[in-house]
Amino acid sequence: MAVTAEAVSGRAHEAGDAERTRADRFAARVRRFALQDRLFQGVTFFFAALVLCGLAGIIVALVAEALPALRTAGADFFFGTRWSPTDGVFGAVISVHGTLVTSGVALLVAVPISFGIAVFLTETCPAPLRRPLGTAIELLAGVPSIIYGFWGLFVFAPVFQETVQPWLIATGLPIFAGPPLGIGLFTAGLVLALMVIPFIASVMRDVFETVPPVLKESAYGLGCTTWEVVRHVVLPYTRVGVIGGVMLGLGRALGETMAVTFVIGNANRLATSLFAPGNSIASTLANEFAEADPALHIPSLFALGLVLFVITFAVLAAAKWLIASGASRAGY
């Protein structure tokens, strides 16, 4: 019955083996996990890189396709005031002018109204109504743009033509000259305003809510009225965020296609009156692209698209930068 030394050491050996295989298995599993993790990280990286390449692709494709037009027309493309596909003359001024004017009108109308909505939602609105009213404004942002255009052409333009337009023409201002057509640059600007109000109002409301209550309360404690608190405390505190929100709205207005195409009138003339029909970059693209001649017309349209992309990119970059610097400043 004597337990031999060999047997003991053998058993110890066996136990050690088991331990080692367990350790091996464990190590193998850790290695497997590490491999899976690297694979997972690689896969997610791949898709993130795919998104990154998307934008680079857009810029490269636009430039490549626009090159023939830019080479033919040179600087005249950017400064030409005639756009005539039948004569092969392509100047971007009319469309760029239309885009800037309609967006300008939209901002002039939308910014004060959005500001009012944001003030109402954050300061004066009874608490139980805050959420439903905020949601209603956000729903306005969800309505597809084609519906704004459709509604603008068939419902808004006729009403505008009969009521507001004659009255504005009677003021005799040169920017309101011309026959009351209903459609035109100004109408397009108004429909755009309606489209961007919810965006600007939501951003403004969100930044107004970041104002520390202590600041507002101390102003109230000094005897300020609600309006004075908004003017002298809330607005200065959130100025940068507010400007960022306005720029986001501007970016949207500049690139909007359908809401504008329906009501802008689609005329390739350089308008001096806001009531004249015109064309924006987006509406020119929407109207002419499908039937364009590939030789020079299509490259010219691509060049227009490139101009639009550059403009919106600049506006967005400015907005991002402003919001970011505002956020870091709000940190104190």
Added chain:
Amino acid sequence: MTTALYRRRRWVNRVGLGLSAASMAVGLAALAWILWTLFASGLSALSWEFFTASTPAPGSEGGGLANAIVGSLMMVGVTTLVSTPIGILAGIHLAEFGRHSKFGAVTRFVTDVMLSAPSIVIGLFVYAVAVATVRQFSGWAGSLALCLIAIPVVVRTTENMLNLVPGSLREAAFALGMPRWRVSLSVTLRAVRGGVVTGVLLAVARIVGETAPLLFTALSNQFFSTDMARPMANLPVVIYQFAMSPYENWQKLAWGGAALIALVVLAINVVTRVAFRDRAGAR
């Protein structure tokens, strides 16, 4: 003298707040006006034939939008199937691996740019890559354009949602010896399921009504077709063409189509708000 000052300040206050309430009223009135005309003129166009018959020839009576509805469903369906996994995986990368990396910052910026890039420019891009090269307008090209619009939405919502997950949850999972991919997929992503679903639904709501990127990618088709490799009818473009046409029957169908799209989009928006109201950040 001080009473005059007080009176003036009170008046300024009243006028300011009054104008602010008035602008709220303008916003709500606009929403009500748009929805009212849309449903008043649109719902009467919705009938059995509207959903079963294809688009009628110019000037003829009757007909429906069946081909456009099917085309839209197919393109939006393909887009959702493709852009959801891509968007979620890219969002995971940004939130889990690229929070402080340079690559993450660049990708984040680029997604934001794509998020607000004019949709017609995306249409141009897809035309250049997927239409001009094969000389064929197609449903696939339309889906590709819609993907480029939907993916950034999904990426950003996924990332924002994942950023809300407390670090302690991740650490707890790591402490149990979970590999990173399992932590991402079955702990953090699971915790923000509701928010991510909301992001996908909102992306769908956005692309359902997109017209501009389809104008010269999917084009349109007056016949019933389920072939994604050919031009494909779709609701937004058909609405655009019919609304601009002089035919009364076509305009009526366009109103019906617009009401249908608005119903779908509003329904998605309301459902996501009600269903995920209490989830973190899913406003």
